[in-house]
Amino acid sequence: MQNSEAISLSSSDFRHAISLAGKCIERNNKTIPTLSMIHARANGVFEATGTDLDVLVSASVPRAGSAEATFLIPDYRSIIGAVKAGGGSDVTLEPAEGKFALASDTLSVEVVSNIAADDFPLSGQLIAHDEFTATLSHEQLRSLRRIAASISKAETRYYLNGIYLHHIDGTTFRAVATDGHRLSVIDLEIPDASGALEGIIIPRKAIRLLLEMIGNKAGAADPGIAFRVGTGMLRNREDSTAPERKGVSRAHFSLRAGNASVTLATKLIDGTYPDYARVIPSESGRSFLFKSAEFRRALEAVSFGSKDVRAVRLDFDSEGATVSAKYVSGIASAVRISCQHSGEPWEVGFSGSHLIDMIDAAGGDEFVLSAADATGPALIKNPADPDWTGVLMPCRL
Amino acid sequence: MQNSEAISLSSSDFRHAISLAGKCIERNNKTIPTLSMIHARANGVFEATGTDLDVLVSASVPRAGSAEATFLIPDYRSIIGAVKAGGGSDVTLEPAEGKFALASDTLSVEVVSNIAADDFPLSGQLIAHDEFTATLSHEQLRSLRRIAASISKAETRYYLNGIYLHHIDGTTFRAVATDGHRLSVIDLEIPDASGALEGIIIPRKAIRLLLEMIGNKAGAADPGIAFRVGTGMLRNREDSTAPERKGVSRAHFSLRAGNASVTLATKLIDGTYPDYARVIPSESGRSFLFKSAEFRRALEAVSFGSKDVRAVRLDFDSEGATVSAKYVSGIASAVRISCQHSGEPWEVGFSGSHLIDMIDAAGGDEFVLSAADATGPALIKNPADPDWTGVLMPCRL
Incomplete structure (x- = not known):
C-alpha cells in the first residue's frame, strides 16, 4: 500500500503532534472552517499547526521518508481516536488532490477535504524583530500556576485577562494577576534576560496552554523554554492613514513536550495594566x-x-x-x-x-x-x- | 457537647448509609420536598431511607447509645461533603424540635427542617403477602449487567422498561431485556426458589441501583441477596368500585453493602411482556x-x-x-x-x-x-x- 510519496511516522508521535496543535483550537468555532483544522506539513520533520488567530501552536516530531507535502487535517479528534483504536505502531499519510489517506496496520482512513492548505492563516503570529529574549525553566513557568487563578475573566476589563510581566530590578521580573477581588504576584529570576521589557500582558489562554503542555511533573532534566517578545510582521499598508502601531505585540515560547518540539506564538494584550502596587x-x-x-x-x-x-x-x-x-x-x-x-x-x-x-x-x-x-x-x-x-x-x- | 439523647455512629457508616438511601432520590425532584430528603431513624441501629415513591432504599448501620429518634435530613449530599471534609472518626446527631445538630470532631452543623418526619412516605413499598422467595448470589445479580444495556428507555412502551424474569424449567429462570432493536437473555439457576413466578417486570431503575450497590468486585464470600415478590399492602378502599388488583406488584431485595444492611423495595411494572421467544x-x-x-x-x-x-x-x-x-x-x-x-x-x-x-x-x-x-x-x-x-x-x- 505504501508508495514513495508516503509520509511515515510513529503512531504515538503523530497523535501527540496533532493533539498539541489542536490544543489552541476552539471547539465551538463554526464560522471559519479552516480554524477547526490542523495544518500538516512534512519536510524534514512532521509539523502540525493549529490556531485561533490569536494563539498558534506548532508541534514537530520526527518522520521517516523524504516526501514533502502540505495538507489540512479536519476533525483531528476523530482521527486521533481512530488511529489509537486501530492500533499499529506507525501511520502512513498519503496526501492527494482534495483528499488524503491514512493507514496504520489494519486501519485505512480516507479523508476528503475541499479547503486548500494555502488558506490556513500561518503567518499572523510571526515576530519580525525581537525586543526581548530570555530562557525560563519549566519550573518557573509552572510557578505561574500560583497566580493564574487570579486572572480576570471579565471581558469588559480585557487588560486584566492575562498575566502582567515586567522588569523590577537587576535580573528580577514580576508576574502579576488580578480580577479586582484578589491579586497574586510572583517574582522570577531570569539571569539571561536580554533587551528591554517594560511590561507585557500575556493572554490567559496562552498561559493555560503552556501550563497544559509542560504538565505537572518536574523532570530530572529541565530543557528550558526559549521566550521571545517582539513586534509583529504585519505593517500598515502604504496607503493607510492609521498611526503606525508601536511597542511589542507578540510573544513566542519554544519548548519540548515529550518527543515534540513545540512553538506557541501569541498576540499580547494591547492595554495598560493598572497600578497594582498601591493595592498591596x-x-x-x-x-x-x-x-x-x-x-x-x-x-x-x-x-x-x-x-x-x-x-x-x-x-x-x-x-x-x-x-x-x-x-x-x-x-x-x-x-x-x-x-x-x-x-x-x-x-x-x-x-x-x-x-x-x-x-x-x-x-x-x-x-x-x-x-x-x-x-x-x-x-x-x-x-x-x-x-x-x-x-x-x-x-x- | 454530647448528651444522653445523642445518637453516635462512625462517620464512614453514617456517610455510607445516607449515600445508599440517597441513591434512589431523583435530583430534579422539586414538587415534593420530602422526596429530596433522607428519613433517618435511630433505634437499635441507625437506619436511613430514601424513596421516589416507586423505589425505596433503606440502609442500616450499627450505632452507639440508646436514644431513639426519627427525623429528616435535607440536602444529604452537602451533609456528606461536610462530614467528610470535617474529619473525625465519629458523628453525633442530636434531633430537636424543627432542627437537628450534627457534630464531628471540630465540626458543628445545625440543620433547620420544617417538615415533620411523619410526612415521609415510608409504607408504600411493603409486601403484605409473599408469592415467591429465592436467594440470588451477588454474582448472579451482577450477571444482569450482561442484558441491562438492552432495556428500553422508550416511555411509550413502558412494559419494556425493565427486565422480564420468569420460570423456564426446573430451577431455571430466564431474565430478558429488549428495546425492539436488540434483545438479550440470560438464564439463572435458583435452587431455593419457592412459590410461583409466572413472570414479573423489574423496573430499570431498581436493576441499576442494585448493580451500583453490589459493585463490580466479586468478593471471596458472597453473602447472597434475599429476593421476595408479593402483593402490596394497599388495598382498594371499601367504597371503591375499581376492580381489585390481582397478581404480584412488589419486589424486595435484601443485601449487604459493606457495613450496611440494605433493603431495596420496588414496584413491579404492571404490563404484559411481549412474546420475545419468536424473535430469537x-x-x-x-x-x-x-x-x-x-x-x-x-x-x-x-x-x-x-x-x-x-x-x-x-x-x-x-x-x-x-x-x-x-x-x-x-x-x-x-x-x-x-x-x-x-x-x-x-x-x-x-x-x-x-x-x-x-x-x-x-x-x-x-x-x-x-x-x-x-x-x-x-x-x-x-x-x-x-x-x-x-x-x-x-x-x-
Missing part, C-alpha cells in the same frame, strides 16, 4: 498565622465539600478561630481551627473559594493573613517563600 | 466466528474512538471481513479483521454501539454471529457460555 497592603496591622491544611479542610467542611464555596466568616477569639457559613437551605455550619495571633477578638469575611485558591497558591504548611481592618485588602504570605504574595478583598458579613 | 432466530443460516477483542477494536477505530458509533458495514470475503463506516464530515474508514466462515461473500450492517455492547455482554475471547439474511435478526452467542444469548436487528446499508 503592608504587613502592619492585625496578623494571623494559620496551619494551611487545617484551614483548608475547615473551608471544605463549612462549604459541604463543594469547591464553589460561598462567603465564610472568620471569628477570632483568644483561643483560636471559628470558620462558619450559613446557607439558604437552612444549614449552618462551623469549624474550630487553631490560629496564632496577638490581637483583640475580631471578625472578617472572605469568599471561601478565593481563600482555598490562595492557600493552595501559597503552598507550604503555614500562611499568614494580615489586615488593617475588615473592609480593606488582606495580605497573604507564605513565611517560607518571599517570592509569592496574595491579596484578597474581604466580603461584607 | 435459530443458529442455522450463515455463521461467522470472530475474535472479540479484534472486532471490538475495529469498531472503535471506524467510529474514531467514540462510544457513539453509527451504522457500520461488515463485508465478508473469502479471506476475512472488512468493518467500515462513512461519515458526513467526509471521513471514510475501514479495518480488516479475521473471521471464520464458510459462506459466500456477503454484507450486512449493524448499529456499532449495539455491536460493542453485545460483544462486551457476550464476554469471552470469541463470539459467533449467525443470520439467515441481511434483514432479519442476527443471533450472537459466546461458544463458551450457553446461558447468555444476544439478538440484534440489522440496519439498512
